[in-house]
Amino acid sequence: MSTEYKTVDSSKITISELMLPSHTNFSGKIHGGYILSLMDQIAFACGSKFSGNYCVTASVDTVNFLKPVEVGELLTMKASVNYVGNSSMIIGIRVEAENIQTGVIKHCNSSYFTMVAKDKEGKNTAVPGLILTTLKEVSRFQNALRQIALKKEKEYQKTIATFGSIENILKSNEYKVKVDFEK
Secondary structure, three states: OOOOEEEHHHHOEEEEEEOOHHHEOOOOOEOHHHHHHHHHHHHHHHHHHHHOOEEEEEEEEOOOOOOOOOOOEEEEEEEEEEEEOOOEEEEEEEEEEEEOOOOOEEEEEEEEEEEEEEOOOOOEOOOOEEEOOOHHHHHHHHHHHHHHHHHHHHHHHHHHOOOOOHHHHHHOOOOOOOOOOOO
16 A cells, blocks of 8 residues: 655645634733634644545644734634644644734744544544655654654653652742642
């Protein structure tokens, strides 16, 4: 059985949406949860387009809201596959907001969603291999490899890390915590 390969370009998707007052939080900025929902949608579309299958979100890594998004700005998300495993794909997403009156564009967020392709029975299914055609795509692939290695290291650290007894933690002035089992 030979593996099918597809280019990163074949996965690229761009979605733009005008930000409305109904999308705001209590401070009048666009709600981060709303932006996350849009990012999940574009990750699904990107992964499904590339794999040719229904996809589910397995994890979301590195969501940093760099700048607030204002009402009336045009939010544009750009997504592409950065890495493929057997049934999984790491989708890179860049979020920008444009002031449509001035044309000023600001980078608001970059994030990585791990999507898993599913067959018609809901079982994991193989995704095509990835053809890298630019140095930027190679760099993004290498970054994905670093993300995977860091995630594995983090899981390993959970199995061995110790921070001492709760008594020692409570005696320390390093943490803002107290334990009160009486309530």
